[in-house]
Amino acid sequence: MGWLFGILGLCSSLLLPAVVNCQNGKNNVPRLKLTYKEMMELNNVVTFGGIANSSSYQAFLLDEEKGRLFVGAKDHIFSFNLININKDVLKIVWPPSPSRRNECKWAGKDLVKECANFIRVLQHYNQSHLYACGTGAFHPVCAYIEVGHRPEIKDNERKYARKDL
Ligand SMILES: *[C@@H]1O[C@H](CO)[C@@H](O)[C@H](O)[C@H]1NC(C)=O
Numbered sequence: 221m222g223w224l225f226g227i228l229g230l231c232s233s234l235l236l237p238a239v240v241n242c243q244n245g246k247n248n249v250p251r252l253k254l255t256y257k258e259m260m261e262l263n264n265v266v267t268f269g270g271i272a273n274s275s276s277y278q279a280f281l282l283d284e285e286k287g288r289l290f291v292g293a294k295d296h297i298f299s300f301n302l303i304n305i306n307k308d309v310l311k312i313v314w315p316p317s318p319s320r321r322n323e324c325k326w327a328g329k330d331l332v333k334e335c336a337n338f339i340r341v342l343q344h345y346n347q348s349h350l351y352a353c354g355t356g357a358f359h360p361v362c363a364y365i366e367v368g369h370r371p372e373i374k375d376n377e378r379k380y381a382r383k384d385l
């Protein structure tokens with residue numbers, strides 16, 4: 221119910237006409253897709269400059285308390301600043317082990333496109349840790365990731381306990 225009132229509130233104030241189309245009776249549900257043009261027209265969009273050697277941004281976890289957006293990608297977990305996604309990016313590099321990659325290759329898979337650790341699950345675990353799982357080049361792996369009380373995951377500083385399934 222709270223959710224419904226939230227949407228009605230948006231409609232009546234017309235704060236986000238591009239997101240919630242309230243004029244058209246049959247379209248009175250929140251839209252899940254926005255075109256690039258519509259996004260840019262909102263005028264409050266910060267576009268992401270991208271990060272070398274990363275792709276497949278597929279798992280997202282918002283941490284409003286720490287002001288971070290955690291994102292699982294190919295071989296990486298990123299921690300972005302909520303205010304400016306291009307500022308102060310922290311990351312953990314988490315590729316499959318070389319032997320896993322080789323096994324994957326020998327099984328006939330594409331080394332670049334498939335034999336990687338695609339992070340698919342990011343969840344809050346407790347006050348100090350996230351729980352993350354990746355495909356691990358066809359051998360799923362999960363780990364507790366320390367995010368601390370301050371928002372930090374430092375590059376090359378593997379402060380997390382990795383746990384292979
Ligand atoms: C990206 O990958 C290439 C080839 O593996 C490597 O030489 C380069 O240092 C990487 N760049 C970054 C920013 O990690």
Ligand SMILES: *[C@@H]1O[C@H](CO)[C@@H](O)[C@H](O)[C@H]1NC(C)=O
Pocket residue numbers: 345346347348349364
């Ligand atoms: C959160 O869970 C991790 C992994 O089990 C543990 O090491 C850590 O001490 C826990 N932190 C808190 C604040 O309970």
